[in-house]
Amino acid sequence: MIVQQLINGITQGSIFALLAISFAVIYGVLRLVNFATGATYMMGAFAGWLTVRYISQNIFLAMLAGLCTGWSIGFLIEKVAIKSLRGVARIASLICTIGFSIFMIEIATVIFGAETKAMPSFFNEKAFTLGGATVVWYQLFLIGTAVTILLLLQILIFKTKAGLAIRTVSLDFKTAGLMGINVDRTISLAFSLGGATAGIAGVLGSVYYNIVNPTMGNLQGLKSFSAAVFGGLTSIPGAILGGYLLAIVENFGVQIVSGGYRDIIGFVILVGFLLFRPRGLLGKKTSL
Amino acid sequence: MSKVLRAILLLAVVLGVVSNGYAAGKQEKAKTDEPVYIALTAPITGDYAEYGNNFKRSVEMAIDKINASGGVLGRKLAVLVGDSKGDPKESATLAQKWTSDPKIVAQIGDFTSTCCLAAQPIYDQAGMVQLSPTASHTKFAQGSKWSFSIVGTQAGEQPFIADYAYNKLGFRKIAVIHINNDWGVDTARYFTDNFKKLGGTITAIENYFDGEKDFTAILTKLRASNPDALFMAAMYNDGASISNQRAKLGWNLPVVGPSSLYSEQLLKLGGDSVNNLYTVVSFFADDPKPEIRAYVTEFEKRYGLKPNFHAALAYDAMMLLADAMKRAGSFDRDKIREALQATKDFPGLAGSITFTEKGDAIKQYTRVMVKNNKFELFDKR
Amino acid sequence: MFFQMRKVRKTFGGLVAVNDVDLDVQQGTIHAVIGPNGAGKTTLFNCITGLRRADAGEILFEGENITDLPTHRIAAKGIGRTFQNIRLFPYLSVLDNVKVGTHLLNPTTLWDTALKSSRFRKLEKEVEDLCMELLHQTGLSEKKDQYARNLPYGEQRKLEIARALASKPKLLLLDEPAAGMNPAETAELDDFIRSLKAKGITILLIEHDMKLVMSIADTISVIDYGVKIAEGSASEIQSNERVIEAYLGKRRN
Numbered sequence A: 001m002i003v004q005q006l007i008n009g010i011t012q013g014s015i016f017a018l019l020a021i022s023f024a025v026i027y028g029v030l031r032l033v034n035f036a037t038g039a040t041y042m043m044g045a046f047a048g049w050l051t052v053r054y055i056s057q058n059i060f061l062a063m064l065a066g067l068c069t070g071w072s073i074g075f076l077i078e079k080v081a082i083k084s085l086r087g088v089a090r091i092a093s094l095i096c097t098i099g100f101s102i103f104m105i106e107i108a109t110v111i112f113g114a115e116t117k118a119m120p121s122f123f124n125e126k127a128f129t130l131g132g133a134t135v136v137w138y139q140l141f142l143i144g145t146a147v148t149i150l151l152l153l154q155i156l157i158f159k160t161k162a163g164l165a166i167r168t169v170s171l172d173f174k175t176a177g178l179m180g181i182n183v184d185r186t187i188s189l190a191f192s193l194g195g196a197t198a199g200i201a202g203v204l205g206s207v208y209y210n211i212v213n214p215t216m217g218n219l220q221g222l223k224s225f226s227a228a229v230f231g232g233l234t235s236i237p238g239a240i241l242g243g244y245l246l247a248i249v250e251n252f253g254v255q256i257v258s259g260g261y262r263d264i265i266g267f268v269i270l271v272g273f274l275l276f277r278p279r280g281l282l283g284k285k286t287s288l
Numbered sequence B: 001m002s003k004v005l006r007a008i009l010l011l012a013v014v015l016g017v018v019s020n021g022y023a024a025g026k027q028e029k030a031k032t033d034e035p036v037y038i039a040l041t042a043p044i045t046g047d048y049a050e051y052g053n054n055f056k057r058s059v060e061m062a063i064d065k066i067n068a069s070g071g072v073l074g075r076k077l078a079v080l081v082g083d084s085k086g087d088p089k090e091s092a093t094l095a096q097k098w099t100s101d102p103k104i105v106a107q108i109g110d111f112t113s114t115c116c117l118a119a120q121p122i123y124d125q126a127g128m129v130q131l132s133p134t135a136s137h138t139k140f141a142q143g144s145k146w147s148f149s150i151v152g153t154q155a156g157e158q159p160f161i162a163d164y165a166y167n168k169l170g171f172r173k174i175a176v177i178h179i180n181n182d183w184g185v186d187t188a189r190y191f192t193d194n195f196k197k198l199g200g201t202i203t204a205i206e207n208y209f210d211g212e213k214d215f216t217a218i219l220t221k222l223r224a225s226n227p228d229a230l231f232m233a234a235m236y237n238d239g240a241s242i243s244n245q246r247a248k249l250g251w252n253l254p255v256v257g258p259s260s261l262y263s264e265q266l267l268k269l270g271g272d273s274v275n276n277l278y279t280v281v282s283f284f285a286d287d288p289k290p291e292i293r294a295y296v297t298e299f300e301k302r303y304g305l306k307p308n309f310h311a312a313l314a315y316d317a318m319m320l321l322a323d324a325m326k327r328a329g330s331f332d333r334d335k336i337r338e339a340l341q342a343t344k345d346f347p348g349l350a351g352s353i354t355f356t357e358k359g360d361a362i363k364q365y366t367r368v369m370v371k372n373n374k375f376e377l378f379d380k381r
Numbered sequence C: 001m002f003f004q005m006r007k008v009r010k011t012f013g014g015l016v017a018v019n020d021v022d023l024d025v026q027q028g029t030i031h032a033v034i035g036p037n038g039a040g041k042t043t044l045f046n047c048i049t050g051l052r053r054a055d056a057g058e059i060l061f062e063g064e065n066i067t068d069l070p071t072h073r074i075a076a077k078g079i080g081r082t083f084q085n086i087r088l089f090p091y092l093s094v095l096d097n098v099k100v101g102t103h104l105l106n107p108t109t110l111w112d113t114a115l116k117s118s119r120f121r122k123l124e125k126e127v128e129d130l131c132m133e134l135l136h137q138t139g140l141s142e143k144k145d146q147y148a149r150n151l152p153y154g155e156q157r158k159l160e161i162a163r164a165l166a167s168k169p170k171l172l173l174l175d176e177p178a179a180g181m182n183p184a185e186t187a188e189l190d191d192f193i194r195s196l197k198a199k200g201i202t203i204l205l206i207e208h209d210m211k212l213v214m215s216i217a218d219t220i221s222v223i224d225y226g227v228k229i230a231e232g233s234a235s236e237i238q239s240n241e242r243v244i245e246a247y248l249g250k251r252r253n
């Protein structure tokens, strides 16, 4: 049972970690919480759903669709909420991301209807049992994919030129500009990357839970935000750690205390860290 | 400066698009020749949006039908739809809006018991009928003489289900999962009390909050209590998710639950994982009765989907309200309430309706089960 | 003309920090800007590099108007700078700090990186070599993997210069590079700046260390209260009365 809870936690944590990274990449470069992350997750899920429903029952194609959708949404949010509002109080951009979130949920409701849709399972056969815990192949697939994406992002940010640009903008965008880095383009890239990560997470999550609906990203987005704060909003490794830890803590919280307390656990962590250690477990004061 | 302006404009556009969708619908109707207005409060957006939209569909369909046959007392009916988003605060705000508008004669809604209870004092003070199709919390109808519910209470339904589980299905040990809101707590309590009264054992109880999508932790915990069956006090969407995740965990056992699980959506979303699920209904869409066939066919034609229990209840609510207005011979808020209270054997799609003194409907139930991904009558086996 | 400023003006509220300044810089020279504290020298640099927008006037570089370009475009034209109060990226390694400077030279895209194209490998190698060479020149190669924030002050100054040079600028702006250096280090700096000139880099230098300025500057401009009050060779400036007055008559610090 302990093993099962751990596996449940790691699976759920993979989704949290992807979304937490989406928050962290964007917060890193702009010190802005993108509250449209949950809605982007939802839109990614719908893109995946449309793909398997109308094009091909292929999860990889669905993930590609989620990625592209998320990427475009991130790009668009940056153009509207950030670029056109440059120089206005930060709060305007923040509110604008909330507006985007509402807007996307409404659009999805209008286009697809409020009814929950069924997302088919993939690789749903039992892979193995371990200490009484059942693991299906899809869980391994989900965890593996998430870890791969997280590693790729890690490489992108810490080993490439574009990543160096993102890190410098995150540390000091003015100086970065003076060094010849195109700050606008870098911010735009960070938003697209964050969006793409959320979009893929949407597909992975919807296949795991077998459902797609316009509000599926709300709680997911909120919890991942907690996870990101938990690990350190300004640290990519921190966000990953936060995602996994939050899910594992929640799952064991359910086991030890009760299901009714699971959200409370998440939000106590959020408030606790915001109050006493705002930079989270791994966040440095000013680093991505 | 111009940037600030741009920010404001942008927000206005975003919010405008969002709210316009609803405003447009309203204004259109307000133009017709002095109709009689009914307010509908329902979660049109948010987590419960699909239930709210079913309300809207059914009520609009009922009104069209009533108007096509000459309206009520020579006047056409029209509905004003308010979106409570499943949020009790919104529901209460809408109640304020409806009751202060003299054009509105009665209100249908809201969907959840929690929302209905939050709005109740406002309808009670202002004196307007609050007719909920679905609020099944025992405290609701008895809370005010203006409050009525036609779904039947959990106090009526759960003894029937407990008997089904214990005597008909032979379960002795049951684990319970319920949503943590007024309805879920009430449902779980009435079920466990009645099941224990019959001699059964409740092995474990767990709850979850609105919007939760991951049930694996709770299910893993419940599984360890080793029950014969799982009782699931959930709406059909959550019910399907819970079943899917249960199957992924490799945990196969029969499931019992309240009538809120009865929906084609449960089958669509849950797939094979919802086979071997037992529930009761007072509306069965595959019922061969002509009035039910007529309703189902029309609903499918208009909206492209099969109506469920909640949709049928909303239809009943509107038809019942029109009937009460006819019997009252007036659109006076008070008179409508009196006529509604006097309802006896009104032939609804979801069973005939007679109100108790407190305003609850007494229902009849039919046992059903899911087999080969279809709802079937249990007793026909 | 290589670099020109025409009636550049910058105000902060009521304070005129840069007051209709004209400045011509000849290619291949070392041009110093001196003046008392608060005279407006750094603000002048900020206007040139786009960190602050001039309120009026224009700035021409190689005949092109760069007054209103964004900072990264100005950098791309070939203007690099260091800062009076050091602005390194504290949580990047020493090597990464220099690499940031090469950003402009390195046209590889994400695709190149993903595909590890031969172009990418070649450019990557060039960048790496350039950075290491600059670190050697500045004596920082041993510390290339440390966080920049952990370097002592003098070395942070050197790193800033290395970073600025990494973009292979044609015009290099140095804002008080000798601040906080001991005489031995300053002498080293003197040589180093000369070596840059020898490589053909034009240098615009703000410096309070008069010994250094008089020794290396080809031309000196003096600014006081935002106004350019004198310009000329070291000897001309040393004997200019307005300059003496500005420095001695009403020293403000």
Ligand SMILES: Nc1ncnc2c1ncn2[C@@H]1O[C@H](COP(=O)(O)OP(=O)(O)OP(=O)(O)O)[C@@H](O)[C@H]1O
Residues within 6 Å of the ligand: C012, C015, C017, C035, C036, C037, C038, C039, C040, C041, C042, C043, C044, C084
């Ligand atoms: N952002 C700002 N807001 C308001 N005033 C400013 C700002 N930046 C500089 N100033 C003022 O403008 C004037 C010129 O400042 P600047 O930093 O350019 O002087 P400086 O010549 O570089 O002096 P120092 O030799 O001390 O570095 C000073 O009076 C300073 O207080």
Ligand SMILES: [Mg+2]
Residues within 6 Å of the ligand: C041, C042, C043, C084
């Ligand atoms: Mg200065």
